[in-house]
Amino acid sequence: MTSPGSSELRGNPYFWYRLMGRDEEGYDVYELFIGPQHPASGHMRIIVRLDGDIIVDAEPDIGYVHRTMEKLAEGREYLKNIPLFERATIIDAANITWGYVRAVEQLLGLEAPPRAEYLRTLLAEINRIASHLYGFGIAGIMLNHSTMFMWAFGDREVWVQLAEDLTGARLTHSYIIPGGVRRNLPQDFKEKALKAIRYMEKRLQDYERIFVKNPVIIARYVDVGVIKAEEAKRLGIVGPNLRAAGVRYDARIAEEYGAYPELDFEIPTREEGDAMARLLVRIEEIKQSMSMIKQILDKIPDGPIFHEKYYRMLPPKLKEFVEQTGRLKLPGAFIRLKPEPGEAVARVEMGHGEVFYHIVSDGGIKPYRVRIVTPAFRNVVLYRYLTRGARFMDLPAIYGSIDYFPPEGDR
Amino acid sequence: MAEDVYKPGNLLVSLKRHAAAIATGLRYLLSTKRMTVRYPEFVIDLGEGYRGMIRWHRDRCISCSLCAQICPAAAMKMYKLPGEKKMYPGINYQRCIFCGFCVDVCPVFALEHTPVHDISYEELDEMIYVPTKFDTEWVSPAAKEGARPVKVVFDEEVGLRHEPQ
Ligand code: SF4
Numbered sequence: 001m002t003s004p005g006s007s008e009l010r011g012n013p014y015f016w017y018r019l020m021g022r023d024e025e026g027y028d029v030y031e032l033f034i035g036p037q038h039p040a041s042g043h044m045r046i047i048v049r050l051d052g053d054i055i056v057d058a059e060p061d062i063g064y065v066h067r068t069m070e071k072l073a074e075g076r077e078y079l080k081n082i083p084l085f086e087r088a089t090i091i092d093a094a095n096i097t098w099g100y101v102r103a104v105e106q107l108l109g110l111e112a113p114p115r116a117e118y119l120r121t122l123l124a125e126i127n128r129i130a131s132h133l134y135g136f137g138i139a140g141i142m143l144n145h146s147t148m149f150m151w152a153f154g155d156r157e158v159w160v161q162l163a164e165d166l167t168g169a170r171l172t173h174s175y176i177i178p179g180g181v182r183r184n185l186p187q188d189f190k191e192k193a194l195k196a197i198r199y200m201e202k203r204l205q206d207y208e209r210i211f212v213k214n215p216v217i218i219a220r221y222v223d224v225g226v227i228k229a230e231e232a233k234r235l236g237i238v239g240p241n242l243r244a245a246g247v248r249y250d251a252r253i254a255e256e257y258g259a260y261p262e263l264d265f266e267i268p269t270r271e272e273g274d275a276m277a278r279l280l281v282r283i284e285e286i287k288q289s290m291s292m293i294k295q296i297l298d299k300i301p302d303g304p305i306f307h308e309k310y311y312r313m314l315p316p317k318l319k320e321f322v323e324q325t326g327r328l329k330l331p332g333a334f335i336r337l338k339p340e341p342g343e344a345v346a347r348v349e350m351g352h353g354e355v356f357y358h359i360v361s362d363g364g365i366k367p368y369r370v371r372i373v374t375p376a377f378r379n380v381v382l383y384r385y386l387t388r389g390a391r392f393m394d395l396p397a398i399y400g401s402i403d404y405f406p407p408e409g410d411r
Numbered sequence: 412m413a414e415d416v417y418k419p420g421n422l423l424v425s426l427k428r429h430a431a432a433i434a435t436g437l438r439y440l441l442s443t444k445r446m447t448v449r450y451p452e453f454v455i456d457l458g459e460g461y462r463g464m465i466r467w468h469r470d471r472c473i474s475c476s477l478c479a480q481i482c483p484a485a486a487m488k489m490y491k492l493p494g495e496k497k498m499y500p501g502i503n504y505q506r507c508i509f510c511g512f513c514v515d516v517c518p519v520f521a522l523e524h525t526p527v528h529d530i531s532y533e534e535l536d537e538m539i540y541v542p543t544k545f546d547t548e549w550v551s552p553a554a555k556e557g558a559r560p561v562k563v564v565f566d567e568e569v570g571l572r573h574e575p576q
């Protein structure tokens with residue numbers, strides 16, 4: 001939407017209507033600008049037009065945290081793009097870089113060993129839980145339920161700590177690299193993870209009592225911001241927002257990557273398509289992820305964590321170090337990975353939904369072009385379609401339930 | 412879970428749910444389940460494997476410059492020291508993102524992560540470590556002031572506990 005008074009509007013016959021505070025049809029509308037100074041989940045603006053208390057139209061205005069990631073990627077070697085893309089969705093770093101690494105692996109003709117695929121899946125699921133808890137907390141504070149915010153962010157810390165034990169970094173793991181992963185599973189990891197899971201299971205029951213089944217939340221969430229399957233498909237919605245509308249689509253099943261084909265899990269869906277359904281789907285996904293983590297830790301195969309082609313290049317002393325500490329060393333040749341000319345696409349299911357990568361290689365050491373379609377970018381359209389006709393007080397409820405993450409949408 | 416949130420409730424159901432929510436809140440108010448660490452009286456011992464401040468050992472370095480080449484943030488740079496033929500790496504902590512690629516690529520273990528992460532600077536220039544400054548041990552300022560180290564322990568009841576060592 002163009003702002004009132006911009007030059008294009010001068011020739012617009014409705015300009016004078018707008019000046020009088022009326023819209024095209026002559027209704028009284030009030031224009032409200034929310035943001036861009038961090039309305040809740042990051043920098044973005046929502047331009048809301050209100051008729052009394054009813055939202056006539058809401059326009060998401062994004063781009064305030066655009067960092068030209070696709071362009072920056074063209075100037076960096078393949079490996080160096082991993083820490084870059086991580087910063088699109090810092091709360092879900094493993095999943096967003098996994099898509100990129102899968103595409104690079106296709107170009108290089110590499111496949112990670114089975115143990116590495118399991119470790120990737122492990123971190124991806126830990127990240128998914130952390131990402132859902134983050135969204136959960138933000139959704140809570142948007143309804144002024146600060147307890148939920150504190151709890152979800154506090155419990156996220158448990159999963160962040162697990163990820164730190166595995167990778168050495170809290171959020172920016174840079175763990176998944178072409179050909180494998182950077183660290184082996186620590187000795188006591190299973191025990192810690194099982195404790196975290198049991199803790200979380202108990203906490204989810206408390207979440208239910210204090211938040212999900214709280215009559216205040218039910219009143220704010222049930223039948224609010226409804227989207228049905230057909231409409232969601234037409235708009236190209238992804239992730240839990242799509243599954244809450246009753247469409248059983250998940251890249252983990254569609255693409256069969258990582259260890260997912262060998263794991264037993266369900267894709268939670270709901271029919272209602274309202275804010276409550278989106279919340280319930282996310283909670284169910286947290287449970288599924290915890291079950292997957294248990295299965296991974298039971299079944300994880302032994303073997304190398306890095307592709308033989310590069311591991312072979314390491315001198316014996318470094319190999320010995322890797323065996324002993326479980327921390328990978330990189331060969332110098334890894335700095336300038338040089339794939340064949342060609343194109344590759346890959347998609348991965350993140351906490352927010354499906355991320356899609358398209359890489360074009362001209363045979364050089366840097367990608368010719370990288371296209372990223374992030375789930376947040378595909379879901380941002382929901383602001384417009386879910387809010388029309390809703391009451392203004394429903395806007396924060398809808399906003400929170402979409403789990404929109406501006407840095408991811410803007411890249 | 413929570414199937415019945417969609418069923419039309421009545422006053423009694425609502426009252427029960429309100430009571431359950433308040434009781435849950437009260438339970439947490441009375442029992443002290445806290446994960447917070449009272450830094451700087453206590454400081455978490457992050458242990459080996461944490462990707463913290465980087466220690467460079469000049470005596471081990473072979474000046475191969477791989478660390479500077481792999482750095483995705485251009486934080487690591489090779490410097491020429493006066494009176495020396497060889498180039499040595501220096502790091503700029505304004506830029507470093509602690510990805511640890513430099514540590515992973517160093518063929519002679521001249522670069523190592525330390526668990527120290529709580530360094531603060533008064534001036535930007537202090538964050539640039541030329542080779543002569545880079546070759547020193549890291550000390551956590553909190554630990555130097557006598558903070559007690561605590562260890563992170565996973566706990567089924569509290570989530571994370573911090574046990575003094
Ligand atoms: S940790 Fe990463 S960003 Fe920092 S100096 Fe090493 S390679 Fe560069």
Ligand code: SF4
Nearest residue numbers: 472473475476478517
């Ligand atoms: S990679 Fe290691 S040996 Fe080579 S220049 Fe850097 S610190 Fe020195």
